[in-house]
Amino acid sequence: xxxxxxLAACAIGAGLSMIAGIGPGIGEGFAVGKACExxxxxxxxxxxxxxxxxxxxxxxxxTGIYGFVVAILLLFVIPSMFLAML
Amino acid sequence: xxxxxxxARILFNFCGVNITEIQVISWTIIxxxxxxxxxxxxxxxxxxxxxxxxxxxxxxxxxQNLVGSTMSKAFEFFSPFIFALMVLSSLSSLSSLxxxxxxxxxxxxxxxxSILVFLMIIYYKIKSMGFGGYLKSYTExxxxxxxxxxxxxxxxxxxxxxxxxxxxxxxxxxxSLVYGALASLSTCVLGSLPGILSQIPIFQLGLPxxxxxxxxxFSSLLxxxxxxxxxxxxxxxxxxxxx
Numbered sequence: 534x535x536x537x538x539x540l541a542a543c544a545i546g547a548g549l550s551m552i553a554g555i556g557p558g559i560g561e562g563f564a565v566g567k568a569c570e571x572x573x574x575x576x577x578x579x580x581x582x583x584x585x586x587x588x589x590x591x592x593x594x595x596t597g598i599y600g601f602v603v604a605i606l607l608l609f610v611i612p613s614m615f616l617a618m619l
Numbered sequence: 620x621x622x623x624x625x626x627a628r629i630l631f632n633f634c635g636v637n638i639t640e641i642q643v644i645s646w647t648i649i650x651x652x653x654x655x656x657x658x659x660x661x662x663x664x665x666x667x668x669x670x671x672x673x674x675x676x677x678x679x680x681x682x683q684n685l686v687g688s689t690m691s692k693a694f695e696f697f698s699p700f701i702f703a704l705m706v707l708s709s710l711s712s713l714s715s716l717x718x719x720x721x722x723x724x725x726x727x728x729x730x731x732x733s734i735l736v737f738l739m740i741i742y743y744k745i746k747s748m749g750f751g752g753y754l755k756s757y758t759e760x761x762x763x764x765x766x767x768x769x770x771x772x773x774x775x776x777x778x779x780x781x782x783x784x785x786x787x788x789x790x791x792x793x794x795s796l797v798y799g800a801l802a803s804l805s806t807c808v809l810g811s812l813p814g815i816l817s818q819i820p821i822f823q824l825g826l827p828x829x830x831x832x833x834x835x836x837f838s839s840l841l842x843x844x845x846x847x848x849x850x851x852x853x854x855x856x857x858x859x860x861x862x
Contacts, residue, residue: 587841587845588845588848591782591841591842591845592782592845592849594782594786595778595781595782598781598782598785598786598789599781599785601785601788601789602781602784602785602788605788605792609625
């Protein structure tokens with residue numbers, strides 16, 4: 534019974550922590566949209582705009598990655614730790 | 620069907636130190652890079668004749684241009700360090716194409732690199748502000764904010780390591796999930812056939828390659844580039860150089 538509760542709680546927690554994926558999605562969408570506008574306005578600056586956008590996107594991704602790391606911990610590391618404690 | 624996501628396997632024990640597969644792969648990659656460098660630098664001439672010397676000169680000048688434009692001309696001596704980080708990171712990530720466990724999917728590797736970068740940031744801060752100025756910079760703008768300043772400083776290596784780690788590990792996890800799903804799909808469709816016919820992996824052919832292009836090639840090379848860009852930007856900010 535305790536085992537089932539622990540596994541269920543870990544799975545629910547992993548799902549909840551992946552809500553963090555919403556933020557980077559919206560943010561990167563904005564960034565790419567603005568980059569498209571910039572390229573449409575000045576097609577000759579395509580190279581710099583693209584590299585700056587990729588860089589900014591990767592930085593904006595960080596919070597989503599944190600959520601993902603927590604989800605990975607909850608799915609693959611924490612259950613075995615708690616089950617060993619039982 | 621079980622999908623296992625584990626840390627690095629311990630291969631053997633050397634004088635009380637556990638040697639994991641990550642360490643073996645990392646040292647192999649370092650050796651490969653060493654051999655490549657020796658090969659590229661063999662028989663250099665003032666007027667390049669061999670193709671490999673032209674290639675080596677192209678690599679060196681492009682890295683120097685990148686470092687010079689991102690940091691400043693005075694920091695071009697950083698380019699070997701930056702390029703070493705870039706090559707190690709990208710080759711480590713690309714080793715997953717050969718079905719090894721990429722060293723960048725282990726947090727220890729990346730924390731090692733980012734702590735190295737963190738120490739360099741502190742060194743350049745102390746160099747530009749003096750030791751007293753460095754300690755005083757934590758109490759700015761007011762002394763109440765000192766814990767937050769320390770936290771935001773410590774967040775630099777952690778965020779650098781976790782960003783790269785998370786990107787590579789997400790690729791590994793999603794690829795293994797897709798492989799598992801495709802394998803069970805194949806057994807569902809062909810499982811009722813007799814003998815060896817039920818073992819044919821029809822669905823595992825081709826489709827994972829598309830994922831591999833994104834996760835192994837694009838994402839990992841981009842992360843290597845971003846790790847180096849962030850290193851340069853942080854050190855430039857710490858050293859307070861004028862463009």
